[in-house]
Amino acid sequence: MSKFYYGIDIGGTTVKIGLFDEEGSMLEKWEIDTRKEDSGSHILPDIAESIDKKNKEKGIEMSSVAGIGMGVPGPVTEDGRVLKCVNLGWGILAVADEVRKLTGVDNVKVGNDANVAALGEQWKGGGRGFDSIVMVTLGTGVGGGIVINGKILTGSNGAGGEIGHLTVNPSETRKCGCGKKGCLEQYSSATGITRMSAELLEESDEPSSLRDYDVPITGLQLFKAYKENDKLACEIVEKFSSYLGLGLSHVATVVDPQAFVIGGGVSKNGQIVADVIKEQYEKNVGLFALKGKEFRLAELGNDAGMYGAVKMVID
Amino acid sequence: MSKFYYGIDIGGTTVKIGLFDEEGSMLEKWEIDTRKEDSGSHILPDIAESIDKKNKEKGIEMSSVAGIGMGVPGPVTEDGRVLKCVNLGWGILAVADEVRKLTGVDNVKVGNDANVAALGEQWKGGGRGFDSIVMVTLGTGVGGGIVINGKILTGSNGAGGEIGHLTVNPSETRKCGCGKKGCLEQYSSATGITRMSAELLEESDEPSSLRDYDVPITGLQLFKAYKENDKLACEIVEKFSSYLGLGLSHVATVVDPQAFVIGGGVSKNGQIVADVIKEQYEKNVGLFALKGKEFRLAELGNDAGMYGAVKMVID
Secondary structure, three states, rough: OOEEEEEOOOOOOOOEEEEOOOOOEEEEEEEEEOOOHHHOOOHHHHHHHHHHHHHHHHOOOHHHHHEEEEEOEEEEEEEEEEEOEHHHOOEEEEEEHHHHHOOOOOEEEEEEEEHHHHHHHHHHHHOOOOOEEEEEEEOOOOOEEEEEEEEOOOOOOOOOOOHHHHHHHOOOOOEEEOOOOOOOHHHOOHHHHHHHHHHHHHHHOOOHHHHHHHOOOHHHHHHHHHHHOHHHHHHHHHHHHHHHHHEEEEEHHOOOOOOOEEHHHHHHHHHHHHHHHHHHHHOOOOHHHHHEEEEEOOOHHHHHHHHHHHHHHHO | OEEEEEEEEEEEOOEEEEEEOOOOOEEEEEEEEEOOOHHOOOHHHHHHHHHHHHHHOOOHHHHHHHEEEEEEOOOOOOOEEEOOOOOOOOOOOHHHHHHHHHHHOEEEEEEEEEHHHHHHHHOOOOOOOOOEEEEEOOOOOEEEEEEEOOEOOOOOOOOOOOOOEEEOOOOOOOEEEOOOOOOOOOOOOHHHHHHHHHHHHHHHOOHHHHHHHOOOOOOHHHHHHHHHHOHHHHHHEEEEEEEHHHHHHHHHHHOOOOOOEEEEHHHHHHHHHHHHHHHHHHHHOOOOHOOHHHHHEEEOOOHHHHHHHHHHHHH
């Protein structure tokens, strides 16, 4: 009898659900709304119902579902408990236990969404072929996920791989959302690009193609100007990548991965993003064992979380 | 029939060997010389001979030896190969395979000495009761070892936990031994204390009890003056601990351990060392999940490596 797996990525707006076969191939994917009302108490029942419906549609018995993996947007302990998940309205919730009860499936695992996406990229995406990778997600903030020997590094409080909050500029005066000053995500995120661009365009009299755009300046506009050798764009990319290079050197000095996989909106500007980061990274490591790491782009986009969720339960 | 384990810590001068029972209690320990001549080719045969001799003395059959663990002073891959070990004269050497051949014991594991010592402290020393710790060794340099869920984080090139080479001062002009500038061990080691003390005593006219000592100033002298509220000593301890606090915040942001265990010569000045580091650490983390980590002193001293070596093979 064939076995099936469900890989689920719970976001603040939609829940992405994927049906996978026992080889780990995605057969189908769809989305349902994330109903956050009533402290998010409908979210898991809605997912169970959606799985049940899909099973019926496909003629799959629940006993053929060999595992359900999930990523959620918050810290998760190794036994699948969420301590707080503001985006979903959850307080302390034993998510894995709850899903077991709702579906009757025993093999349920839950992870932090950034970590789970990292596992997906390591398994089937930009990190394919490596056992140990660090995924760096350059979006509104800077997210991270660490996979060592094919397993997520969760951390004792679920905060493993929170690399957006590495201090890279101890002399910063502005506060990050975490309460500290000089965090990586204050510079090397879409938000950081927008802010640094606005500041530099204001401070400088230098002509720049960036002045042709309405604010806020996006990563797309910045990297376009950078490729055209625009002087101000080069300065901003230098800042963006030098903080990243420093931050990722910290990560490598701690976990010594084989490769970094760069994802998120900013990475959509292509291999040049990985290349500028690698260049700065290499300047910040001295030990031979840490030199020459691979820098790859993420490949799975929004599907990474579903793939990683399945990988957690398919092993 | 009782089972026995050997835990071995190979250093540049002596090899420490411990005989353990199946509960992980050390029955006996002794040392043999590290014979580095002939590219270190006598080291492993000498160890095998010493084990054989001890077995005969104790009436232990080699078939009762259930495992041999080893720490070596250099990077080691997960399958027990050393890529280069300058201190022992070794080039590439399949240490685990070699020891299997020499002894007939199958269960052989080899790790980097700093990592193995960290595992020993987590198992039976200052990190007892925690699954995930970071060991920080403040000696001539700054060494590190990371244990996650009771397992050593080796790193893809054996450079996991090389925390002495975290960049903590990007504006440093002096080079570290690794070739980079501004590494943690340039400040927060015995060598760093000596250098920073000499510089500050030279620059400043402030009276200080540190002026009563011949150079080089040691950690012992520094912390004695610090406890007496000597102003210059306070300045040096502030520098020493603030770089460590920053560096360990990087480590926590990456692996989120439960506790830090502080060892090495400098830690012999007592709990005050752990306390000043913790104070600075807390200033450098913003995320709630990273606050309030435990800072403990190492307890096993030079025996940590033998304990950790056995822990690798006793599981």
